Amino acid sequence: MRIVDIITKKRDGGELSRAEIELFIRGYVAGEVPDYQAAAFCMAVFFRGMTPQETTHLTEAMAFSGDTLDLHDVAAFIVDKHSSGGVGDKTTLVVGPMVASLGVPVGKMSGRGLSFSGGTLDKLEAIPGYRVDLTIAQFKRQLREVGVVVAGQTHELAPADGKLYALRDVTGTVDSLPLIAGSIMSKKIAAGADAIVLDVKVGKGAFMETLPEAVELAELMAQIGRGLGRKMTALIGDMSQPLGLAAGNALEVAEAIETLHGRGPADFRQHCVDVAAEMLLIARVHVPGTSEVPGTFEAESAHTQAAATLDNGTAWAKFRQWIAAQGGDLAVVDDPGRLAHAPIIEPLLAPRDGYVAKVDAREVGFTVVDLGGGRAVKGDPVDPAVGVVLEERGKIGGKVAAGEPLLWVHARTDVACAAALARLAAAYAFSDAPVAAPPVIHRVIR
Amino acid sequence: MRIVDIITKKRDGGELSRAEIELFIRGYVAGEVPDYQAAAFCMAVFFRGMTPQETTHLTEAMAFSGDTLDLHDVAAFIVDKHSSGGVGDKTTLVVGPMVASLGVPVGKMSGRGLSFSGGTLDKLEAIPGYRVDLTIAQFKRQLREVGVVVAGQTHELAPADGKLYALRDVTGTVDSLPLIAGSIMSKKIAAGADAIVLDVKVGKGAFMETLPEAVELAELMAQIGRGLGRKMTALIGDMSQPLGLAAGNALEVAEAIETLHGRGPADFRQHCVDVAAEMLLIARVHVPGTSEVPGTFEAESAHTQAAATLDNGTAWAKFRQWIAAQGGDLAVVDDPGRLAHAPIIEPLLAPRDGYVAKVDAREVGFTVVDLGGGRAVKGDPVDPAVGVVLEERGKIGGKVAAGEPLLWVHARTDVACAAALARLAAAYAFSDAPVAAPPVIHRVIR
Numbered sequence: 001m002r003i004v005d006i007i008t009k010k011r012d013g014g015e016l017s018r019a020e021i022e023l024f025i026r027g028y029v030a031g032e033v034p035d036y037q038a039a040a041f042c043m044a045v046f047f048r049g050m051t052p053q054e055t056t057h058l059t060e061a062m063a064f065s066g067d068t069l070d071l072h073d074v075a076a077f078i079v080d081k082h083s084s085g086g087v088g089d090k091t092t093l094v095v096g097p098m099v100a101s102l103g104v105p106v107g108k109m110s111g112r113g114l115s116f117s118g119g120t121l122d123k124l125e126a127i128p129g130y131r132v133d134l135t136i137a138q139f140k141r142q143l144r145e146v147g148v149v150v151a152g153q154t155h156e157l158a159p160a161d162g163k164l165y166a167l168r169d170v171t172g173t174v175d176s177l178p179l180i181a182g183s184i185m186s187k188k189i190a191a192g193a194d195a196i197v198l199d200v201k202v203g204k205g206a207f208m209e210t211l212p213e214a215v216e217l218a219e220l221m222a223q224i225g226r227g228l229g230r231k232m233t234a235l236i237g238d239m240s241q242p243l244g245l246a247a248g249n250a251l252e253v254a255e256a257i258e259t260l261h262g263r264g265p266a267d268f269r270q271h272c273v274d275v276a277a278e279m280l281l282i283a284r285v286h287v288p289g290t291s292e293v294p295g296t297f298e299a300e301s302a303h304t305q306a307a308a309t310l311d312n313g314t315a316w317a318k319f320r321q322w323i324a325a326q327g328g329d330l331a332v333v334d335d336p337g338r339l340a341h342a343p344i345i346e347p348l349l350a351p352r353d354g355y356v357a358k359v360d361a362r363e364v365g366f367t368v369v370d371l372g373g374g375r376a377v378k379g380d381p382v383d384p385a386v387g388v389v390l391e392e393r394g395k396i397g398g399k400v401a402a403g404e405p406l407l408w409v410h411a412r413t414d415v416a417c418a419a420a421l422a423r424l425a426a427a428y429a430f431s432d433a434p435v436a437a438p439p440v441i442h443r444v445i446r
Numbered sequence: 447m448r449i450v451d452i453i454t455k456k457r458d459g460g461e462l463s464r465a466e467i468e469l470f471i472r473g474y475v476a477g478e479v480p481d482y483q484a485a486a487f488c489m490a491v492f493f494r495g496m497t498p499q500e501t502t503h504l505t506e507a508m509a510f511s512g513d514t515l516d517l518h519d520v521a522a523f524i525v526d527k528h529s530s531g532g533v534g535d536k537t538t539l540v541v542g543p544m545v546a547s548l549g550v551p552v553g554k555m556s557g558r559g560l561s562f563s564g565g566t567l568d569k570l571e572a573i574p575g576y577r578v579d580l581t582i583a584q585f586k587r588q589l590r591e592v593g594v595v596v597a598g599q600t601h602e603l604a605p606a607d608g609k610l611y612a613l614r615d616v617t618g619t620v621d622s623l624p625l626i627a628g629s630i631m632s633k634k635i636a637a638g639a640d641a642i643v644l645d646v647k648v649g650k651g652a653f654m655e656t657l658p659e660a661v662e663l664a665e666l667m668a669q670i671g672r673g674l675g676r677k678m679t680a681l682i683g684d685m686s687q688p689l690g691l692a693a694g695n696a697l698e699v700a701e702a703i704e705t706l707h708g709r710g711p712a713d714f715r716q717h718c719v720d721v722a723a724e725m726l727l728i729a730r731v732h733v734p735g736t737s738e739v740p741g742t743f744e745a746e747s748a749h750t751q752a753a754a755t756l757d758n759g760t761a762w763a764k765f766r767q768w769i770a771a772q773g774g775d776l777a778v779v780d781d782p783g784r785l786a787h788a789p790i791i792e793p794l795l796a797p798r799d800g801y802v803a804k805v806d807a808r809e810v811g812f813t814v815v816d817l818g819g820g821r822a823v824k825g826d827p828v829d830p831a832v833g834v835v836l837e838e839r840g841k842i843g844g845k846v847a848a849g850e851p852l853l854w855v856h857a858r859t860d861v862a863c864a865a866a867l868a869r870l871a872a873a874y875a876f877s878d879a880p881v882a883a884p885p886v887i888h889r890v891i892r
Contacts, residue, residue, distance in 0.1 A: 007618035011492065035482035040617035043489035046457065171486035172453035 003027065003037050011044040018057040025061035029160045035167055042164070042173035050178035052220060056227040058178065062186035063228075065160035069136070069192040074144045075105040079283045080193035081275065082184060084217075085117035087205040087365035088242035091272055092120045092150060093256035097318035098276040098309045100147035104283045107143040108150045109157065109191050113374045113382070116205065116365030118247070121152055122374075123256075126249040126339060126384035130328040148322045157190040180207070181220045188225075195231035195282040198222065199275055202442060203240030205361020211236065211442055218445055233278045236442040237271060241359040241396050244268030248373045248387010248410060250339040257336050260319050262311040265392070269310065270440045276309075277302035278444065340385035344417045347405035348394075354430040356398040356406070363427035364388055367420045371411055386410050388424065397437035400430070449473065449483050457490040464503040471507035475606045481613055488610070488619035496624035498666060502673040504624065508632035509674075511606035515582070515638040520590045521551040525729045526639035527721065528630060530663075531563035533651040533811040534688035537718055538566045538596060539702035543764035544722040544755045546593035550729045553589040554596045555603070555637050559820045559828070562651065562811025564693070567598055568820075569702075572695040572785060572830035576774040594768045603636040626653070627666045634671075641677035641728045644668065645721055648888060649686030651807020657682065657888055664891055679724045682888040683717060687805040687842050690714030694819045694833010694856060696785040703782050706765050708757040711838070715756065716886045722755075723748035724890065786831035790863045793851035794840075800876040802844040802852070809873035810834055813866045817857055832856050834870065843883035846876070 006020050024041065027033035050058065071078050079099070083089055096106045110132075113119035124130045134142070134151040142149040156162070161183050168174045188196050198221055201207075202214035218234035225232040237243070244265040246255040258264040259272060280302045309315035324330055332338045368374050372383035387410050392398060394406035407424065411417035452466050462470075470487065473479035496504065517524050525545070529535055542552045556578075559565035570576045580588070580597040588595040602608070607629050614620045634642050644667055647653075648660035664680035671678040683689070690711040692701040704710040705718060726748040755761035770776055778784045814820050818829035833856050838844065840852035853870065857863035 004616050004618050011489070011618050035480070036485035036613060037617055039482035039486040040489045040619060043457070043486045043493075044618070047489075047493045167482060170450050171483055172450050172457050172490070173486060 003033050007037060007041050007044055010041065010048055013048050015051055016054050016057070021054065021057040022061045025058070025065055025160045028163065029065045038164065038167055039171045039173070042168055042171060042176070042179060045179060046173050046176045049176075052223045052227070055178040055182055055220060056224045058182040059185045059189065059224050060228055062158050062160040062164070062182060063189035065158060066156050066190070068190045069157065071107055071140065071143065071192045074107075074140045077194050077283060078107065078192055079104055079195045079197065079279050080108065080188055080191060081106070081197045081199060081279060082188055083199040084184070084201050084207060086201040086239040086243060087116060087118065087361040087368070088244045088247040088252065088268075089118060089201070090123055090244065090246075090252040090256045090268075091199065091275055093123065093253065093319075094259050094272045094310075094315070095276045095279070096148045096150060097260065097322060098272065098306055098315045099279045099283075100322070101309050101314040101318040102280060102305060103147070104280060105143055106148045107139060109153045109187075110150050114378065115376070116362050116369065116374070118249070118252070118365070118368070118374060120150060122382050122384075123249045123252050124150060124328075126253045127323060127328040128332055130323065131326050134326070142325050146318075146321050146325045148318060149326070150322075151326075158186040161186045177217060177220060181217060181224060185221050185224045189228055189230070193230060196225055197275060197278045197282060198232070198234035199237055200234055201237050201239035203238055203361060203438075205242060205365055206239035215443065215445070222445060231282050233282050234445040235274060235278060236445075238438045238440055238442060239361055240438050242361050242364050242388075242390065243271060245390040245392070245395070246387065247364055247368050248371070248389075249382060249384040250341065251387040251389055251410060253333075254336040254339055257319075257333060260310060260316040267395075267437075267440045273303055273307045273310070274441050274444075276306035280306060342385040342410035342412055344411045344414060346409050346411070346417050346421060348407050348409065348421050348424050350400040350402055350404045350406050350430075351425070352402050352430055354400060354432055355435040356394060356396050356400060356428065357431040357435050358427075358429035359390070359394065359396060360427040363423060367423050367427075370423065371409070371416055371420055383412060386412055388420070395437065397435045399434075449479050453483060453487050453490055456487065456494055459494050461497055462500050462503070467500065467503040468507045471504070471511055471606050475511045475609065484610065484613055485617045485619070488614055488617060488622070488625060491625060492619050492622045495622075498669045498673070501624040501628055501666060502670045504628040505631045505635065505670050506674055508604050508606040508610070508628060509635035511604055512602050512636070514636045515603065517553055517586065517589065517638045520553075520586045523640050523729060524553065524638055525550055525641045525643065525725050526554065526634055526637060527552070527643045527645060527725060528634055529645040530630070530647050530653060532647040532685040532689060533562060533564065533807040533814070534690045534693040534698065534714075535564060535647070535685075536569055536690065536692075536698040536702045536714075537645065537721055539569060539699065539765075540705050540718045540761070541722045541725070542594045542596060543706065543768060544718065544752055544761045545725045545729075546768070547755050547760040547764040548726060548751060549593070550726060551589055552594045553585060555599045555633075556596050560824065561822070562808050562815065562820070564695070564698070564811070564814070564820060566596060568828050568830075569695045569698050570596060570774075572699045573769060573774040574778055576769065577772050580772070588771050592764075592767050592771045594764060595772070596768075597772075604632040607632045623663060623666060627663060627670060631667050631670045635674055635676070639676060642671055643721060643724045643728060644678070644680035645683055646680055647683050647685035649684055649807060649884075651688065651811055652685035661889065661891070668891060677728050679728050680891040681720060681724060682891075684884045684886055684888060685807055686884050688807050688810050688834075688836065689717060691836040691838070691841075692833065693810055693814050694817070695828060695830040696787065697833040697835055697856060700782040700785055703779060706756060706762045713841075713883075713886045719749055719752045719756070720887050720890075722752035726752060788831040788856035788858055790857045790860060792855050792857070792863050792867060794853050794855065794867050794870050796846040796848055796850045796852050796876075797871070798848050798876055800846060800878055801881040802840060802842050802846060802874065803877040803881045804873075804875035805836070805840065805842060806873040809869060813869050813873075816869065817855070817862050817866055829858060832858055832862075834866070841883065843881045845880075
């Protein structure tokens, strides 16, 4: 079997075998299959798709294309959580300590922001001293001792995926459902998760803009995970507007801290409680007896207990332990006013009376990039201080009067601030009639 | 405009502009556009196709991607002929001297055989001493003094095509009509033709297996040529069975010589007369007064005069002049018994009474490759002596009795001979009822 025959078979709509997919991926990682054949293959997959079975084979081949992480010497059952990204998505900062405080360990390898979507590592680095580069030994020790650790990738997990993703980025083959699903799932499988809670976002500020697309991706990833012996739950979270009120690294850390204190925006709090509850449920349901969570463990109870960690200070205490373990300055998290802040803060005023009908999350995300708080291309530095903070009234469904602030721009310069205000003004739409706020979670697929 | 945007535009079904196609091709030849982007582009073209306008832009960009040949200092009007290849296609050896003997100069850059299809240079090299490597100065001098010259490519004409073709070969993107048409036409345009007669083959022994496919390719190439200011005629020649009786380099030279003496297989003679007539017509119609051909010049007259060159010895005389000018041994062409010949010659016998219904030309072509007379991969040496010679009764429509020879295998070893006979036996089908021979030329598109 030659590689060109595998390409041609996919080009002509054939279903590839496990052996064919493995041959291709192994050869690609070994440098025996050149980039140009991989590019032709990806474009053929773009047009022909892959069956769930093929996508599972692809995921497995990529997951085991390099080192894999085994955390079972530290925890009996590893629950991971994956968000498909978005604007204002600081969920990991809150959910990690929530579930860890209930005895479910969270060891996450996270990523950086790119394009309109932020990244967890960038947010954590807004806390002075926080180290994202840990050795495997450090990672495991913290996971055992603290129960929560969030770092960058230490090993080169799923190198096939890294190599293939870089290629897809420059060959117009990013937007392929099986390639997207395989990319995400291969990293999760390589990182050693026994169960995965997928937090798939839908809307203008997400990679999937419509509910059917998001559900299709979520169901495909769940099918792949189950096919590889993992327990899977997927939530479809709303990303038509930013999650919570803050977008921008230090601003989001401050909002996460507010939420960990039992305050914070209602939609973000609900999102965190729902995600945490699914992580608790999947951990408890599938390893009965191993969790330290007391009581019966049904959905309602999981939500109640998850919410309680925000209100009774246990999540906050776990957060402090975590941040301190990774070198973060506790004086700053205890007093978020000491986080980096921008010199210029200006409001966007409502141009008319009415109800907010639209806040384009993607435009808000790009505005943060324009302000210097995100990356247009990999490797760009980020300014932690800048960003956007919405007023509650400035979110969808909010009732506003002309001249009231919709949001506040935190900028480094006047020029950048003016440009941001102009871009954000165009991201809004208003209605005379009342508008319903979108649901925080559109669907849960267990 | 980034290259990935051009790829994505084509991927999504957009029509590329001349500027976009030029940017892509120029960048590719300059090494600025990497192979992996070109591979993704070709696969996107495979699925989305190209409009005739886009294909014309592609052809032009490739044709002018390197040196081009200008023969107008030697001849006022250059007619070229292109065959899409096939089995037993020794047409150039006969048609070249035919039209040159009537004053229409023929200066051709030809290629070598690959896969089941033979190549003119391999055939000519079966004549001891024949040189295919000429300088441009030698090429032009011979074109002026003899009127016919057939050599390998001296300049690197259309380097974009050479580079892209090699890439398509290993990325499953050969079978794309616009890429095939652009590849052929770019070389013809770069070689300086004012008019081109396309000899597009159809059937099992051709790249286009059905008449609609062949007509589509022919019409697209004609449209491209006209779009770039060239005069175009296309013939659709039959390749369901081998052309003539001989397949194999020295065997085909012998058959060409027979035909130049006014003998030879009827179908091959007719094919040569038809192609030559179209070359005469296109030369005369478009440069009245410059041709030395006497008399009025309509289609019937062209056929009559072309045929006459075979019967009155003028084509043969021109052939000898040509071969001598390129160093070929006239003693051999004057006595074809002195061409290389194989030690083993065995017949394939008809297994039953009946009429020949099928002689799979592709299988005959692959048998010649198996015997050592063709190439599985570029650069393989070829054995000029081996091949297959059909009996007249062994072609489609032939009436055979069980035990009569259908053809003769010319082999280097007994093992190769036995394998060839087995493969050829499976290439035949028979019928109880009479079978009509296929037309030699299915269609002429002027």
